[in-house]
Amino acid sequence: MANFKTEEVNTDLLIIGGGMAACGAAVEAAHWAKKHNLKVTMVDKAAVDRSGAVAMGLSAINQYVGIKDGNNTVEDYVKYVRSDLMGITREDLVYNIARHVDSSVHLFEQWGLPIWKDADGNYVHEGRWQLMINGESYKVIVAEAAKSAIGAENIYERVFIVGPIMDGDVCVGAVGFSVREEKFYVFKAKAVLVAMGGAVHVFKPRSSGEGLGRAWYPPWNSGSSAYFTLKAGAEMTCQEVRFIPVRFKDAYGPVGAWFLLFKSRATNGEGGNYMIERKGELENWVPYGKVKPVPANLRNWLMMLDVMDGKGPIYMRTEEAINKIASEAGDEKAAKKKLKELESEAWEDFLDMTISQAILWAGTNTAPEEKPSEIAAAEPYFIGSHSGASGAWVSGPKDLAPDEYFWGYPNMATTKGIFCAGDASGASSHKFSSGSHAEGRIAAKGAIDYIVDNPNPINYNQAEIDALKEEILKPLDIYAQFSGGSTDPEVNPNYIKPKMFMFRLQKIMDEYAGGVSSQFKTSKSLLEKGLDLLTYLKEDSNKLAASDLHELMRCWENVHRMWQAEAHVRAILFRDETRWPGYYFRSDKPSMDEKDWKVFVNMKWDPKTDKWDVFSKPIISIVN
Amino acid sequence: MPSYVIPDKCDGCKAQDKTACQYICPNDLMVLNKDAMKAYNCEPEMCWECYNCVKICPNQAIEVRGYADFVPLGATVTPMRSTDSILWTIKFRNGTLKRFKFPIRTTEEGKAVPNGGWTTSNEDLKSPVLFTEPESLGLPAVVTIKN
Numbered sequence: 001m002a003n004f005k006t007e008e009v010n011t012d013l014l015i016i017g018g019g020m021a022a023c024g025a026a027v028e029a030a031h032w033a034k035k036h037n038l039k040v041t042m043v044d045k046a047a048v049d050r051s052g053a054v055a056m057g058l059s060a061i062n063q064y065v066g067i068k069d070g071n072n073t074v075e076d077y078v079k080y081v082r083s084d085l086m087g088i089t090r091e092d093l094v095y096n097i098a099r100h101v102d103s104s105v106h107l108f109e110q111w112g113l114p115i116w117k118d119a120d121g122n123y124v125h126e127g128r129w130q131l132m133i134n135g136e137s138y139k140v141i142v143a144e145a146a147k148s149a150i151g152a153e154n155i156y157e158r159v160f161i162v163g164p165i166m167d168g169d170v171c172v173g174a175v176g177f178s179v180r181e182e183k184f185y186v187f188k189a190k191a192v193l194v195a196m197g198g199a200v201h202v203f204k205p206r207s208s209g210e211g212l213g214r215a216w217y218p219p220w221n222s223g224s225s226a227y228f229t230l231k232a233g234a235e236m237t238c239q240e241v242r243f244i245p246v247r248f249k250d251a252y253g254p255v256g257a258w259f260l261l262f263k264s265r266a267t268n269g270e271g272g273n274y275m276i277e278r279k280g281e282l283e284n285w286v287p288y289g290k291v292k293p294v295p296a297n298l299r300n301w302l303m304m305l306d307v308m309d310g311k312g313p314i315y316m317r318t319e320e321a322i323n324k325i326a327s328e329a330g331d332e333k334a335a336k337k338k339l340k341e342l343e344s345e346a347w348e349d350f351l352d353m354t355i356s357q358a359i360l361w362a363g364t365n366t367a368p369e370e371k372p373s374e375i376a377a378a379e380p381y382f383i384g385s386h387s388g389a390s391g392a393w394v395s396g397p398k399d400l401a402p403d404e405y406f407w408g409y410p411n412m413a414t415t416k417g418i419f420c421a422g423d424a425s426g427a428s429s430h431k432f433s434s435g436s437h438a439e440g441r442i443a444a445k446g447a448i449d450y451i452v453d454n455p456n457p458i459n460y461n462q463a464e465i466d467a468l469k470e471e472i473l474k475p476l477d478i479y480a481q482f483s484g485g486s487t488d489p490e491v492n493p494n495y496i497k498p499k500m501f502m503f504r505l506q507k508i509m510d511e512y513a514g515g516v517s518s519q520f521k522t523s524k525s526l527l528e529k530g531l532d533l534l535t536y537l538k539e540d541s542n543k544l545a546a547s548d549l550h551e552l553m554r555c556w557e558n559v560h561r562m563w564q565a566e567a568h569v570r571a572i573l574f575r576d577e578t579r580w581p582g583y584y585f586r587s588d589k590p591s592m593d594e595k596d597w598k599v600f601v602n603m604k605w606d607p608k609t610d611k612w613d614v615f616s617k618p619i620i621s622i623v624n
Numbered sequence: 625m626p627s628y629v630i631p632d633k634c635d636g637c638k639a640q641d642k643t644a645c646q647y648i649c650p651n652d653l654m655v656l657n658k659d660a661m662k663a664y665n666c667e668p669e670m671c672w673e674c675y676n677c678v679k680i681c682p683n684q685a686i687e688v689r690g691y692a693d694f695v696p697l698g699a700t701v702t703p704m705r706s707t708d709s710i711l712w713t714i715k716f717r718n719g720t721l722k723r724f725k726f727p728i729r730t731t732e733e734g735k736a737v738p739n740g741g742w743t744t745s746n747e748d749l750k751s752p753v754l755f756t757e758p759e760s761l762g763l764p765a766v767v768t769i770k771n
Contacts, residue, residue: 027738031755035747046650055650056674068762096752099767103760110740112731136710137728141736149738158652179652209693210626213651213671220651220672250694348726351712355701356673359690362699362716397752399768410752441754449749550652550666622769 002476004177004184006469009156011041012451013444014187016161016174016228017195018044019052020139020433021422023146024104024440025193025447030149032448043156043187045179045553046220048143052197053218053423054433058135059352060126060256061115062432064105065098072128074098078623080129081430083291084387086579087598088238091622092396092405093428100438101431105131108434111141127260129430135352142437159185160553161224162472164192164232164418165465166607171232171417172458175468179549184469188460191417191447194392195440198383198423199223199564201502204510204517205379207250214356216245216252216378222557223382223564225424226390230563230605234413235393237426237602237617239564240571242380243388244520244583246300248316249376253357255316257349262342264321266303266375268311278302285581285592296387300377300582307377308519316375318368322346326369343369379516380583382564384423385436387583390568391426392418393602393617397442402620409450411443414604417450419443427600475546475555483547495545498554501537505562508533513569514584523588527573534566566612571601574614626671626688627653627678629663633685636661645677645686679705707733 013033015025022042029040044051065072077098082089109115114134116124124132147155161176165188173188199222200215213219230236247255258264267273275294282289285298303314322342329338346368350357360366366373384391395401397410411419421443422436431439475498482494490497496504509515512530514522522530541559546552577593578586599616606613629645636656637643645654645663654677655666663686665671678686690699698717703710708729714722742756758765 028755030738031744032749036749046652047648050648050674050676051650055676056672067767074767095769099752100754100757100761102762103754103757106760106762107740107756110742111736112729114727114730134727136705136726141729141731144734145736145738148736207691207693209691210669210671211691211693212669213626214673214691218650218672218674219670344724347712347714347722347724351701351703351710351724351726355675355688356690356695358701358712358714359673359688359699360695362701362714363690363696365716365718365720367720398750399752438754442752445749445754452749550655553652 001470002182002473002480004182004469004473006184006186008186008188009041010188012038012190013040013193013447014174014189015040015042015193015195017052017197018042018046018048018143019195019197019422020054020142020436021195021424021440023048023142024437025195025421025444026146027149028441029444029448032445036448036452038448038451039154040150041154041156041187041189042150043159043161043176045158045160047157048147048155049140052139053221054139055218056355057352058138058433059133059254059349060135061105061131061133061434062256063101063129063430063435064123064131065102065129067102075623077129083288084295085241085389085429086288086295086297086592088241088389088427088579088600088619089429090396090405090427092401093394093425094430095400095622096397096410096442097428097431097435097439100442101435104437104441105434107145108142111145113138113141126257130256130260132261134348138433156185160556161196161228162556163468164228165460165468166232167458167460169233169415171415172460175465175472177472177549177552179553184473186465188458190451190454190458191419193419193421193443193447194225194228194424195422196224196228196424197221198381198388199226199561200381201506202382202509202561202565202568203379203515204506206516211250214251216247217381217383221423223560224557225420226382226564226567227560229392229413229415229418229420229424230567231607232413232415232418233604233607234415234418235602235604236567237391237393237600238389239567239603240575240601241389241580242568242583243383243386244300244380245378245386246303246375247378248357249374251354251357251360252378253350253354255375257345258316258318258321262321262325265317267315267317268306269313270311272311274302274306275299278305281305297580297582304377304520304582313374314376315372317372318346319370319372322369339369382568384425385429385431387429389427389429391424392420393427394420394425400622402622404618404620409446411439411446412450419447472556475544475552478543479545479547482545489547495543496540497545498551498558501541501544502558502561504537505558505565508537509565513572520583521585521587522572523586524573527569530569534562534569537562567603570603570612570614575601626668626673626691627665627686628689629665630685630687631662633683634662635683636663637682644680644682648676648680650674650676675703679703
C-alpha cells in the first residue's frame with residue numbers, strides 16, 4: 001500500500017466544506033462552542049478564501065426577505081418556493097431559512113460587502129427577493145469572518161474528504177487525504193456538518209473541449225455531500241429534482257439582472273415570444289402553471305418546445321431592454337447618461353461572477369446595447385438551491401416542523417451525528433448564497449446542541465479505519481502496479497483513469513437519463529438500460545488509477561459523482577409521472593399526476609446489505 | 625488554455641513559501657514546475673475561468689485566453705484588484721476598449737468581526753434564535769408560525 005503517514009485530528013464538531021454554508025456554520029458554531037468549551041474544526045479541499053460556488057464572486061444576493069421593511073413575509077417566501085417546485089417542498093425548512101436569512105445578509109454588510117443602496121439608503125432590489133451587490137469579494141469577506149471566528153489553527157485546507165467514519169449507525173468523523181503531501185487524515189468528531197456542495201459534471205456538458213470547465217455551477221462541486229450522506233446510510237430526498245438553468249449560451253452568464261432588473265424579453269429566431277405564444281401549454285401543468293411568476297421549470301419548458309421545433313436561436317433582447325430604459329430617462333442627455341450607467345451595470349453583472357461571459361462578449365464584438373445575445377438551457381445539475389432540491393432528508397426545527405419531520409435537532413440527517421446545510425440538505429430550494437449561509441448557522445447551532453446532549457466518548461474501530469485507508473489509496477497502488485505495462489500510461493488494460501471514467505458516466509447519463517443530447521427526455525426502458533451500464537461502471541470504479549495526489553482526488557470525486565448519478569436514476573424511475581417538464585420529461589409518463597405523486601421521493605442505501613430502498617413520504621403543509 | 629502563465633513574468637513565487645496561484649485555485653489546477661520554477665495550469669479543460677489565479681499573481685504573470693472551443697480569438701479581459709476596488713480592462717476582438725471600476729469591499733481587509741457588532745445575549749441552545757439574533761434581523765423577535 002502507498003506509504004502515507006496518518007494524521008489524526010480530534011475535535012467536537014467537524015465542518016466539512018468551505019463554501020457559504022460551511023462559513024455560516026463556522027461563525028455560528030464558534031460562538032456556541034466557546035460557551036460550552038467545545039472544539040470546532042473545518043476542512044476544505046481548496047482555500048476557504050475562494051472555495052465553493054461563490055469562489056468567483058456574485059453580482060446579486062438572491063434571497064433577502066426584508067422582513068423588517070414589511071415588504072414581504074416569511075410566508076410569502078414559502079408560497080413562492082412551493083409553487084416554483086410544483087408543490088414538492090419542505091415548508092418547515094424553507095420557512096426556517098427564510099426567517100433567518102436577513103440576519104446573514106445584514107452580517108455580510110457589516111463585514112464589508114457593498115450592497116447597492118438607493119438615494120434614500122434602501123437596498124436596491126433586482127427583483128422581489130434579490131439585492132444587487134458589488135460582489136467580487138463576497139466569498140473573501142464571508143470567509144474572513146468564518147476564519148476569524150474559529151481560528152486559522154482549526155482550519156485544514158487542501159484536504160479532500162472521501163467519506164464518513166461510522167460507529168454502528170452513528171457518524172463519528174470523516175476520512176480523507178491531503179492533496180499536497182502524502183498524508184492520510186482521520187478526523188474524529190462527535191458531530192459532522194456536511195457542506196460539500198452539489199454535483200456538476202454528472203451529465204455531459206454542452207462543451208467538449210477546453211470549455212468543459214465552463215459549467216454553470218463550478219466543476220469542483222463533485223457530489224461529495226451526496227456520497228457522504230448516502231454512505232452513512234442517511235435518508236435522501238428529491239434526488240430526481242435536478243436543476244437546469246437557462247443562461248447566456250455557452251459561457252453561462254447570469255440572466256437574472258436582464259429578466260428582472262432590465263425587464264428584457266426573450267424571443268426566438270422568428271421574433272416570437274414563447275412566454276406569450278405558448279401560454280396555452282401552461283394549462284397542462286395547473287395549478288402550478290397558473291402561478292405568477294411562472295415556475296422556472298415551466299419557463300424552461302416553453303423555451304425548450306421552441307428549440308425542439310427548430311425555432312432557435314433564442315435571444316435575450318438586451319438591446320431592446322437597455323434602449324427602452326435609457327429612452328425613458330428623459331431628454332437626450334439624460335438618456336445618454338442612463339445608457340452609460342446601464343452598460344456598466346451589465347458588464348459588472350458578468351465580471352463579478354461569470355468573467356467568461358465578458359470574454360465571449362468581447363470575442364464576438366458584442367455590445368449589449370447594440371445586439372442581442374443567445375440564451376440556452378444548460379446541462380442538468382444537482383444542487384439544493386435555486387429550483388433544485390436534491391439532498392439529505394433532515395429534521396426541521398421544533399417550533400415549525402410537523403412530528404413526521406422532526407427528530408431532535410434542526411438539520412440533522414436521519415443518521416445520528418450528521419448535520420447538513422447548503423447543497424447537502426434537500427427539499428429546501430431557493431436558498432442561494434445567503435440562505436445557505438443562514439442554513440449553515442441553523443445546522444451548526446443544532447449540532448452543538450446535539451454534542452452537548454451526547455458528550456460520551458466514542459469507540460473507534462481501528463481495523464475499519466485501516467481498511468478505509470487502504471481503499472482510499474488503492475488507485476495509487478493500482479497505478480504503481482500496472483502503469484509499466486504500456487508505453488502510454490493513459491491507455492492500459494488493467495485500469496481506468498479518472499477522466500475517462502467521468503466521460504463514461506457523463507455519456508450514460510446524457511443518453512439514458514435525459515441529458516442535453518436527449519433533449520432532457522427519458523423513459524422507464526432508457527433508465528433501466530442506464531442502470532445496467534452504471535452497474536458496469538460501479539464495478540470498474542475498483543480499477544480507478546491515479547498517478548499522483550491530484551488524480552487521486554479526481555478518482556474519488558468521480559466515484560462521488562457516480563453515486564449521485566445512481567440515486568438520480570433510481571428516483572426518476574420511481575416517480576411515475578412528469579412533474580418538472582423543463583428539468584426532465586418522462587416520455588412514457590408525459591403528464592403530472594397530482595393525485596398519486598404529490599409526494600416526496602426518498603431513498604436510502606443500506607451499508608449492511610448494499611441494497612437501495614426507494615419510497616415516498618407525504619407532503620405536510622404548514623403555510624396556507 | 626483558459627488560464628495560462630507567461631514564462632517571462634512567472635518566477636515561481638520563489639520569494640514566498642508557496643506559489644500564490646497554487647494556493648488559491650479552487651480546482652487544484654495550478655502546478656509549479658520546480659525545475660523551470662514556472663507555474664502552469666495542469667488541467668485547462670477543468671478551468672472555470674474564475675480568475676482567482678490571475679487576481680492573486682504578484683507578478684501579473686497569469687492571463688486567460690477564452691475557451692478555444694467556443695470563443696473567437698483576440699479578446700482579453702484583464703483585472704487589477706486592489707484592497708477596496710477592482711479595475712477591469714476589456715479588449716474586444718475588433719480592438720474596442722472598455723474600462724470599468726467597481727468597489728469590492730467597504731471595510732478594511734481583516735476587519736470583519738464575526739458578530740457584526742450585534743449583541744449576543746441569547747443563552748438558549750435549544751431555541752431557534754441564532755447568536756446575533758434578534759438584533760441582526762432588525763426585529764424584536766425571530767418570527768414563527770402562529771398556531
